[in-house]
Amino acid sequence: MSAGSIVSAPDGQPVVLGEIGQRVLLVNPRVRVWEVQLPPGGSQPWHLHHNPYVVLNLETSPCRMDWLDGSPARFLSEQVGGVVHRPVSPVHMLTNYGEANYRNRIVELLDLGEEASGVPDPALPAARAATDGLALTEVFADDEVRVRGVEVEPGARHRWQAGDVPVVVIGLSHPDTDGVHYLAPGGQHEFAADATGPHSFRLVELTYLGGDGR
Template identity: 45%
Template sequence: MKGQIVHSPAGEAVVLDDVGQTVLLDNPVVRVWDVSLPAGETHPWHLHHNPYVVLSLAGSKARMDWLDGSEPRFLDEYRGGSVYRPLSPVHRLTNIGDRFYQNRLVELKDLGENLPSPADIGPGDRSVEGARPGPDRADGRRPVIDHPHVKVWTVAGGGKLDLTDRPHVIAALERDGDVSYHSGGPLTLTGPGEYFVLELTYPAQ
């Protein structure tokens, strides 16, 4: 969390930042952040206290550096893709591409801060551009991630969705698009454009 002080292997004090830049939604179940990085910019050192889902609005090549000196991880996220991530060591994210990078980062409180200790979710999951983990739904949803804890789809607006009675996060795939929380059941998306639909299936585990 912002303001927390940790130390590098060399003993240097590092003041951590938040996991995102702007909170768009915060309730007892989820906290949703905007993460936006123009080309060449870095989101400072931070530490996740909750497993989280990344919903990618604008992709670019990026590099994740670890405070403990481990080898960096290189990413190439794409619009409409998603990542489900466990807690990880202190890191920072740099947009090393030539395009604007943006995501909606959804913290899952019931797998983290709402527990005595965070849940072990294993390696999580990651979508693959051009591949789908299953067939489209009858209501138009196209699968992006299909994990026992979370399911992610994209869908065009203007229709009625046949959602389960599980909590959902709905996020427009636009730079300044809305984010909302839906407690479950049918939902009509009246707006145009595309949306992410994130279903939280882990309460059933």
């Protein structure tokens, strides 16, 4: 069931499913990255995830997740830069009941969901990651993904090379300008910060594809 599909609530009322985010920031055969942005009191409509996904928080506010099947609500208190990895899940909706803006990035793992394609990445030479003096901190890891944090000092620039698995790079400090980037194995990315302050990034490594990402 995709956006626009009609499902029934427990009381029999029809519910039209929405998208899982407001806009798609990146899509390829491996991943789809969404932005979710909710002002105080705003809600994401009822929706259904068909793929396992990773949530990275950019702006935090208390939120409530409600389930269409009537299961008890889940109350969320996330931290900026925090990571949650979820499997496919029943129909639910998210409401910002706090007083601040809420924003995240959702990285859908298409290989592990309904759009599994087996399409290989572009032919780039796999290699051990080259850090150019960049310090990486592990933020989250399980059997499917690893997320590492990057802090770039004011005015600094670092060239980083991915290892033997694909990586999604997500900017936290200035998400509208740092953007979202996909690196195939061995691909390179330049991390930079202007003179006004440090920039923070997250690297979502698709370790389910094999290798250690280093």
